[in-house]
Amino acid sequence: MGESLPRKDLFEIPDGVIYLDGNSLGVLPKGAASRATRVIEQEWGQQLIRAWNSAGWMDLPMVVGNQIAALIGAPEGSVATGDTLSIKVYQALDAALKMRPDRRVILSDNGNFPSDLYMAQGLIGTKNDGYKLRTPAPERVVAAITDEVAVVMLTHVDYRSGRMHDMAAITKAAHDAGAVVIWDLAHSAGAVDLDIGGSKAEFAVGCSYKYLNGGPGAPAFIYARPDVVQGIDPALSGWLGHDAPFAMELEYRPAMSTERLRVGTPPILQLAVLQEALSVWEGVDMGDLRAASMRLCDLFIAEVEAHCPALTLASPRDATQRGSQVSFAYEHGYAAMQALIERGVIGDFRAPDIMRFGFTPLYIDEEDVVKAVRVLQDVIDTEAWQDPRYQTRSRVT
Numbered sequence: 001m002g003e004s005l006p007r008k009d010l011f012e013i014p015d016g017v018i019y020l021d022g023n024s025l026g027v028l029p030k031g032a033a034s035r036a037t038r039v040i041e042q043e044w045g046q047q048l049i050r051a052w053n054s055a056g057w058m059d060l061p062m063v064v065g066n067q068i069a070a071l072i073g074a075p076e077g078s079v080a081t082g083d084t085l086s087i088k089v090y091q092a093l094d095a096a097l098k099m100r101p102d103r104r105v106i107l108s109d110n111g112n113f114p115s116d117l118y119m120a121q122g123l124i125g126t127k128n129d130g131y132k133l134r135t136p137a138p139e140r141v142v143a144a145i146t147d148e149v150a151v152v153m154l155t156h157v158d159y160r161s162g163r164m165h166d167m168a169a170i171t172k173a174a175h176d177a178g179a180v181v182i183w184d185l186a187h188s189a190g191a192v193d194l195d196i197g198g199s200k201a202e203f204a205v206g207c208s209y210k211y212l213n214g215g216p217g218a219p220a221f222i223y224a225r226p227d228v229v230q231g232i233d234p235a236l237s238g239w240l241g242h243d244a245p246f247a248m249e250l251e252y253r254p255a256m257s258t259e260r261l262r263v264g265t266p267p268i269l270q271l272a273v274l275q276e277a278l279s280v281w282e283g284v285d286m287g288d289l290r291a292a293s294m295r296l297c298d299l300f301i302a303e304v305e306a307h308c309p310a311l312t313l314a315s316p317r318d319a320t321q322r323g324s325q326v327s328f329a330y331e332h333g334y335a336a337m338q339a340l341i342e343r344g345v346i347g348d349f350r351a352p353d354i355m356r357f358g359f360t361p362l363y364i365d366e367e368d369v370v371k372a373v374r375v376l377q378d379v380i381d382t383e384a385w386q387d388p389r390y391q392t393r394s395r396v397t
């Protein structure tokens, strides 16, 4: 394990909880709550509107964007923050389509997170100009990159199975065929080592409430390759993407930097919390993190297969083909996950039968993995999942 991992002391982890859901909502970093209180009481409460300047609120979106850039292998100034990931998908997709006006196909895959596909469908409807979305199986994407494809839009790590696309190879294949590339890093940022700059992809998007621990509703981010920024014609031309928001000009004139992908007023409370959350990465080597993550996931697979034979691995067995999560299929997966959660081991469930476990080396170690599997084994062996109160599905699974 990397020398600086885990860093459990930097997080508020409830007693008795083994948290294997950092891929969905990261844990609360220490310092985040007091930062939020400070922003509310001292900055908003006392400085009021002056805080946009005096407390650095106006700079916060770019400051936080630079912190994220460092984690995904992007240059300074190339990442803008704000809105939600779905919005950033829409913006990137529209910008990409306008870069290939003579092509009409958006290529994604049928494992993609539904919101990304829904946003593509909505954009196609708005454009009403013969655009089509194609969603082959993930392993057939490369073969589907034809010269009709305007943009290849993929989620790097599959939210359900953890399967990871080969970013460098697919980006190159897309570029060889003349297509623009968008990577969704929702399950990659803070989970695997990334070199977005080196990939040469035109766009990357992601959220900050998963492995980046920014809290529920934390702002999304968008990367644009520096040499394409000034050609982007923003779909959502809000005033904070304007070159001079406070000039109050009547005509939209986009900023000359990635800031042209901003839309409206930044969520200052969430950005401040995120800035605090990102400080836990100081001194973390992403190579160490990746190595620790692969070790934890491999150990989990070995332990589950040794002790819970009723579960079937639904993630790639080869660690190099996986992100930082492991999924198992189990017929009674929903009820079993509820029983597990009640016993302090928190993972989640994705339809139809997937029990999903995220591994975040910042606050999970080998001992947690072994303990979690003991509890899982007990739930399966004693059929604890049969309890009627585990059978009703909540709105969030």
Ligand SMILES: *Cc1c(COP(=O)(O)O)cnc(C)c1O
Pocket: 084, 085, 086, 087, 112, 113, 115, 116, 155, 159, 184, 186, 187, 207, 220
């Ligand atoms: C988590 C996730 C989202 C969620 O989008 P929001 O707009 O932030 O709700 C979208 N796409 C992918 C691939 C995700 O994993």
